[in-house]
Amino acid sequence: MTAGHPTEPVPRAEVGIYGGTGLYALLDGAEEVVLDTPYGRPSAPVTIGVVEGRRVAFLPRHGRHHEYPPHLVPYRANAWAMHSLGVRTVLAPCAAGSLRPGIEPGDIVVCDQLVDRTWGRPDTFCEGHPVTHLTFADPYDAVARAAVVDAARAEGVTVHDGGTVVVIAGPRFATRAESRWYRTNGWDVINMTQYPEAALAAELGAAYAGIALVTDYDSGVDGEPGIAPVTQDAVFAAFAANLERLKAVLHRAIALVPTGDGSGRAT
Numbered sequence: 001m002t003a004g005h006p007t008e009p010v011p012r013a014e015v016g017i018y019g020g021t022g023l024y025a026l027l028d029g030a031e032e033v034v035l036d037t038p039y040g041r042p043s044a045p046v047t048i049g050v051v052e053g054r055r056v057a058f059l060p061r062h063g064r065h066h067e068y069p070p071h072l073v074p075y076r077a078n079a080w081a082m083h084s085l086g087v088r089t090v091l092a093p094c095a096a097g098s099l100r101p102g103i104e105p106g107d108i109v110v111c112d113q114l115v116d117r118t119w120g121r122p123d124t125f126c127e128g129h130p131v132t133h134l135t136f137a138d139p140y141d142a143v144a145r146a147a148v149v150d151a152a153r154a155e156g157v158t159v160h161d162g163g164t165v166v167v168i169a170g171p172r173f174a175t176r177a178e179s180r181w182y183r184t185n186g187w188d189v190i191n192m193t194q195y196p197e198a199a200l201a202a203e204l205g206a207a208y209a210g211i212a213l214v215t216d217y218d219s220g221v222d223g224e225p226g227i228a229p230v231t232q233d234a235v236f237a238a239f240a241a242n243l244e245r246l247k248a249v250l251h252r253a254i255a256l257v258p259t260g261d262g263s264g265r266a267t
Contacts, residue, residue: 097218123196141207
C-alpha cells in the first residue's frame with residue numbers, strides 16, 4: 001500500500017465513512033491519500049481530516065463521479081484501505097427504499113440485520129489456508145449503532161433503532177413481485193451495497209454501522225396506488241434534499257463512537 005509515494009508514511013484515522021449517493025465532500029480542507037491494496041485500488045482516493053477531534057477517513061464507495069455501480073464497487077479494496085489506515089469504526093450511510101408504510105422518506109434506519117440477495121461479488125478475504133468461518137449472526141456493531149441512533153435523535157431526525165435491510169444485486173430496482181415478497185418476509189428496507197461491506201469490515205475486526213437514509217418506497221406501498229415506483233433521479237433528489245441533516249448526524253456520531261479496544265470492535 002502506498003500513500004502518494006512508497007516511502008511516505010501512511011496517515012492514520014480512527015473512524016471511517018463510506019459515502020452513499022451524493023455524499024462526496026464530508027471533510028473540508030483535508031488530506032487526500034492515494035492507496036494501493038492487495039485487491040487493487042479502492043473506489044477513490046481517501047480523504048482524511050479531523051471531525052469533532054477525531055481523525056476521520058472518508059471514501060466514496062461509488063467513486064468520485066458515481067462511476068461504480070453497486071455490483072462493481074471494489075468492496076475488498078475499500079475495506080482493506082480503511083483497515084490499512086487504522087480505522088476501527090466504520091459508519092456507512094447509504095440510500096435505501098422503504099418496504100414499510102411506517103418508514104417514510106427522510107427517515108433514518110440504523111439496521112441491526114441484513115439479508116444477502118446479491119451474487120457474484122467477491123465477499124471475503126478468506127481464500128485458502130487457514131480457512132476461517134466468520135461469526136455473522138449480528139452483522140452490525142451494537143455500540144456503533146447506538147451512537148448513530150443517539151446522534152440522530154439529538155439532531156431531531158426520525159430514526160428507527162433496528163431493522164432488516166435486504167441487499168439486492170442491482171443496478172436495477174426490484175420488480176413489484178420481488179418488493180412484495182420482501183415485505184411479506186418482514187424485511188424493512190432495501191439497498192444494494194450493505195453486503196459485502198458489512199461482512200468485510202467484520203472480517204477485518206472493524207465495528208460497522210449501516211445508516212440507511214430512506215429515499216423512496218421501492219415499488220410502492222400495498223393499498224397506496226398513488227405512490228410511484230422508485231427511479232434513479234428520485235433517489236438522487238431525495239438524498240440531496242436530506243444531505244445536510246445526514247452530515248449533522250454523522251458529525252455528532254463521530255464524536256460519540258468509542259475509540260475501540262485494540263481489536264477494532266467498538267467497546
